[in-house]
Amino acid sequence: MSEIHEECGVVAIYHLPTGPVSPLAPAQGREEVSRLIPRMLLDLQNRGQLSAGISTYSPNRTQLLRTYKKIGSVSEAFHQSNPGKFARLMDCLAGRAAIGHVRYAPENQIDRDFAHPFERSHIKKSKWFTFAFNGAICNYSELKQELLADDASCFAREADSEVMTHFLCSAIKTYDADLFEVCRQTTKKIDGGYALAFMNAWGHMFVARDPRGMKPLCYAFDGSFFAAASESVALFNLGFSSEDIKNVPPGHMIIVAPDKGVEIKEFCPSSRAAHCFFEWIYFANAASVMDGKSVYLVRKRLGEELAKLETTPYNAEDSIVVPVPDTSKAAADGMAYALKIPCLEGLMRNRYTGRTFIDGGETRKRKAQTKYTPLPQVLEGKRVFLVDDSIVRSTTMRVLIDRLRKVGGAKEVHVRVPCPPILGPCFYGADMSSYSELFATSFMLRHYGLDGVTCSEDLSMKWNFTPEIEEEMAQDLGCDSLRFLPMKATSEAIGIPPLWLCSACVTHEHPTEYGCKLAAKALQEFKLCMKETLLDVPFQKKED
Numbered sequence: 001m002s003e004i005h006e007e008c009g010v011v012a013i014y015h016l017p018t019g020p021v022s023p024l025a026p027a028q029g030r031e032e033v034s035r036l037i038p039r040m041l042l043d044l045q046n047r048g049q050l051s052a053g054i055s056t057y058s059p060n061r062t063q064l065l066r067t068y069k070k071i072g073s074v075s076e077a078f079h080q081s082n083p084g085k086f087a088r089l090m091d092c093l094a095g096r097a098a099i100g101h102v103r104y105a106p107e108n109q110i111d112r113d114f115a116h117p118f119e120r121s122h123i124k125k126s127k128w129f130t131f132a133f134n135g136a137i138c139n140y141s142e143l144k145q146e147l148l149a150d151d152a153s154c155f156a157r158e159a160d161s162e163v164m165t166h167f168l169c170s171a172i173k174t175y176d177a178d179l180f181e182v183c184r185q186t187t188k189k190i191d192g193g194y195a196l197a198f199m200n201a202w203g204h205m206f207v208a209r210d211p212r213g214m215k216p217l218c219y220a221f222d223g224s225f226f227a228a229a230s231e232s233v234a235l236f237n238l239g240f241s242s243e244d245i246k247n248v249p250p251g252h253m254i255i256v257a258p259d260k261g262v263e264i265k266e267f268c269p270s271s272r273a274a275h276c277f278f279e280w281i282y283f284a285n286a287a288s289v290m291d292g293k294s295v296y297l298v299r300k301r302l303g304e305e306l307a308k309l310e311t312t313p314y315n316a317e318d319s320i321v322v323p324v325p326d327t328s329k330a331a332a333d334g335m336a337y338a339l340k341i342p343c344l345e346g347l348m349r350n351r352y353t354g355r356t357f358i359d360g361g362e363t364r365k366r367k368a369q370t371k372y373t374p375l376p377q378v379l380e381g382k383r384v385f386l387v388d389d390s391i392v393r394s395t396t397m398r399v400l401i402d403r404l405r406k407v408g409g410a411k412e413v414h415v416r417v418p419c420p421p422i423l424g425p426c427f428y429g430a431d432m433s434s435y436s437e438l439f440a441t442s443f444m445l446r447h448y449g450l451d452g453v454t455c456s457e458d459l460s461m462k463w464n465f466t467p468e469i470e471e472e473m474a475q476d477l478g479c480d481s482l483r484f485l486p487m488k489a490t491s492e493a494i495g496i497p498p499l500w501l502c503s504a505c506v507t508h509e510h511p512t513e514y515g516c517k518l519a520a521k522a523l524q525e526f527k528l529c530m531k532e533t534l535l536d537v538p539f540q541k542k543e544d
């Protein structure tokens with residue numbers, strides 16, 4: 001599935017100058033652990049391929065902090081296919097502490113200026129800092145207006161990192177090198193989800209996770225060697241054991257400093273966790289463990305839950321389960337195993353079609369056509385249960401169903417989705433920001449309309465997803481049947497109660513105040529937009 005994107009991943013690493021050198025440090029020793037950053041970022045490449053960047057700290061050079069960032073995947077940005085260039089870059093950036101970042105972004109923000117980390121130099125060590133974050137600030141517009149009310153302030157770019165920079169600067173002005181207060185003050189007014197990594201020219205670092213734990217962040221340390229990352233796979237591949245890797249609890253930060261070692265502190269009390277449930281469905285690397293739950297095993301269980309709901313007659317001779325590569329593989333395996341029918345790769349993904357942002361004028365439809373190849377040798381004459389992790393705009397799904405039949409020769413195509421239909425936008429970092437772009441929304445609209453609806457809570461009360469709507473959607477997509485997994489079964493498969501998950505794009509229940517406000521605004525825009533179209537005409541198939 002390629003219609004939804006997460007918008008970043010962060011990593012941090014530190015080898016403190018005291019104590020024995022960790023066996024996990026690179027061959028060059030503790031002063032050059034920054035060399036491990038590209039490897040960590042590669043493990044998070046699923047979270048963004050637009051740009052990659054690094055900031056390092058070394059007391060052994062005049063330029064205490066040094067930042068390098070470039071548009072491209074990790075291997076492109078760090079010139080990993082050119083050993084000489086890569087080695088020179090790593091020599092130049094060598095340091096005992098480093099933070100790194102990978103980024104996905106919409107097409108209007110592909111400039112290097114938007115890439116993280118952001119370094120702000122200063123002749124005072126506490127004021128010279130660099131930071132990177134994964135997430136989104138929901139009250140960005142309000143905070144921006146507030147900051148710009150002061151004539152002396154300006155924004156260099158239209159991005160929430162600007163708000164973060166302003167708040168960091170003003171917190172440092174008051175609290176200097178007290179990183180606990182710097183983090184507390186910086187995040188005090190921020191409404192949203194984030195995982196933040198910060199480092200100053202004293203060589204003091206902190207990583208912090210938002211009070212709802214919406215964005216993932218984990219850490220591990222071995223004596224004087226500390227590492228943190230958006231996903232556990234990056235720490236596991238450094239050599240930390242599964243037992244060593246812990247989640248940063250919501251509203252907590254970890255400070256790492258030569259004089260204090262590693263300290264974990266709560267910077268903001270958390271009233272309730274709201275982990276993004278889509279991490280387990282789609283965003284995260286299948287090898288990661290998020291908030292104690294293995295992504296792979298959750299996906300496998302989601303498939304088993306789908307199998308429990310299966311009512312279409314099937315048999316092992318002519319029925320197969322086919323995953324849409326790659327994130328749906330575990331769910332498809334789980335479903336097939338439970339149904340006792342084969343799980344076969346009837347769709348091959350072309351890994352070399354290029355990243356989203358270089359596709360320029362290509363339409364989503366064209367991209368979907370070039371990205372997947374149906375295999376007639378597997379599909380011919382088969383009843384196919386096609387498992388895809390979600391349907392956002394439906395463009396990709398329409399193309400796949402059509403090609404499974406016409407090119408692959410499948411006799412039936414039954415689409416199975418291991419999560420509920422997406423009915424609302426996300427304001428916490430995933431790139432779905434309007435109601436009108438969502439496939440499932442148009443069907444709910446036809447059935448329930450928007451009369452009397454003023455906020456997203458109204459939608460959650462009114463928009464009841466039924467088998468009839470599912471059937472209409474199947475007809476519209478051109479498949480023989482369609483089934484989504486209800487939220488209850490989804491949260492059971494994840495193993496976390498629904499109250500501790502964010503599922504706002506499905507339930508309309510936004511876990512933060514400004515998330516609700518943005519949803520109300522988006523709803524208002526949607527209503528205006530719908531007034532200009534005829535609601536009772538058959539729904540148009542969207543190409544883009």
Ligand code: SF4
Pocket residue numbers: 214275276277278279425426427428429430502503504505506
């Ligand atoms: S709205 Fe959806 S995609 Fe966004 S954070 Fe919540 S669950 Fe995740």
